[in-house]
């Protein structure tokens with residue numbers, strides 16, 4: 482039986498782009514993406530493709546091709562579940578903010594709600610696919626709910642974690658390094674796996690589709706994110722040592738990355754990783770390890786988060802100490818607020834934490850980001866609950882023009898690696914700033930020589946300031 486109808490519950494950063502690509506590549510399958518968030522669905526259905534709720538390069542083209550043909554966005558969850566033979570669950574799985582496992586475990590309430598809704602509505606056999614990132618062994622909980630509350634239809638649970646990165650989602654979905662599908666090792670399980678393999682093999686080469694047991698698949702997703710985040714924390718840990726010793730972290734990264742066993746990717750030192758998943762997934766891994774009493778395993782992975790928090794904090798501290806130990810009343814321009822370039826997503830962005838630290842020091846922050854809305858920035862700060870919403874609005878001003886953001890500033894801090902920052906007229910920025918004019922490049926993207934020649938005092942993550950090195954050399 483070939484799948485003809487797919488339903489995806491959750492029209493977020495994963496559900497939207499993933500299903501758009503499935504619909505684009507499988508014109509014979511009707512794909513309906515459903516969500517309880519009416520505003521989000523309306524945005525997915527917006528005629529003006531620049532209004533889609535997720536900004537991803539190339540996504541508009543994919544949606545344009547498939548939407549209305551075999552790709553639909555709707556709030557009618559029950560109807561879509563009933564119609565589909567295969568249902569993806571792609572809802573959010575944030576870190577728990579209450580009760581047992583608070584601040585560590587994944588909150589699975591949205592997953593459970595989906596499972597109960599599928600069980601209630603389904604009148605024919607369904608393949609249920611975990612697309613959300615889940616703790617290992619969640620499939621057994623979903624299965625138990627489906628089988629105990631369902632209408633005596635058969636359910637097969639598959640794990641099919643998503644590995645796309647934001648900003649390159651369409652590229653990653655079109656040509657994934659691998660598609661991972663985990664399922665039961667029974668004959669029914671294998672048939673279900675094959676149904677999903679058949680969907681992906683419309684465009685993904687067979688050798689890139691990996692099938693495993695369901696627990697390996699669930700755990701591989703957490704492991705992949707933990708390894709990736711660990712690389713960033715590793716290079717960031719070394720960036721601090723570079724700053725003290727006169728080594729340059731970019732040169733070190735290049736030198737080690739040429740070792741084919743290490744490889745060059747994911748070695749870019751930064752102000753700290755952000756994004757909705759790295760921290761959440763590692764905390765979840767730490768929590769799972771702890772629940773099995775594996776304390777050394779838990780401590781090992783927790784260090785990745787500790788290092789990342791340190792990196793964000795020391796970036797803010799360096800701004801304060803360099804600006805003569807006070808930023809009170811000083812305008813600090815932020816270039817970038819998103820957690821990486823080419824996305825409007827700000828979840829866990831380093832910019833939020835650096836801003837929070839500087840606001841504690843009474844700085845006046847002037848932020849510019851080409852894709853992030855003003856209200857989002859305020860919501861990000863308010864979410865931390867450090868101070869009142871009014872105080873956040875007094876401390877942070879949001880600009881639509883980067884030159885205005887930098888005007889009269891004591892310092893510019895680069896928080897996101899947007900390409901356009903490299904192209905700015907830095908002489909114009911320099912001329913309009915307070916002197917000495919400082920730049921703190923948290924992404925290592927600006928042209929150091931050019932900036933120094935213009936008169937800026939330029940600090941880059943992972944590279945010691947000249948004065949620091951001279952002091953060192955005299956010892």
Ligand SMILES: NC(=O)C1=CN([C@@H]2O[C@H](COP(=O)(O)OP(=O)(O)OC[C@H]3O[C@@H](n4cnc5c(N)ncnc54)[C@H](O)[C@@H]3O)[C@@H](O)[C@H]2O)C=CC1
Pocket residue numbers: 490491492493494495496515516517518521558571572573574591594595612613614615643644645646647757758
């Ligand atoms: N953002 C990313 O780049 C990646 C995320 N993931 C994982 O994918 C999952 C989803 O992440 P995002 O798409 O970023 O989250 P998101 O928050 O952007 O989207 C989730 C959507 O699910 C909807 N939803 C929640 N409960 C619902 C219900 N009962 N019925 C209908 N809709 C419901 C929400 O309204 C929301 O629009 C998470 O588990 C995440 O860890 C995996 C790979 C990449």
Ligand SMILES: O=C(O)[C@H]1O[C@H](OP(=O)(O)OP(=O)(O)OC[C@H]2O[C@@H](n3ccc(=O)[nH]c3=O)[C@H](O)[C@@H]2O)[C@H](O)[C@@H](O)[C@@H]1O
Pocket residue numbers: 614643644645646647648706709713746747748749750751752753754755756757758759820821
């Ligand atoms: O599960 C997820 O959500 C996804 O998490 C990451 O994707 P994403 O967070 O979208 O973006 P990344 O490119 O991984 O960047 C994460 C953070 O690390 C930072 N980073 C990344 C790479 C690097 O070398 N240095 C560095 O500081 C980025 O600036 C960003 O803040 C993974 O790369 C995806 O494979 C995974 O599917």
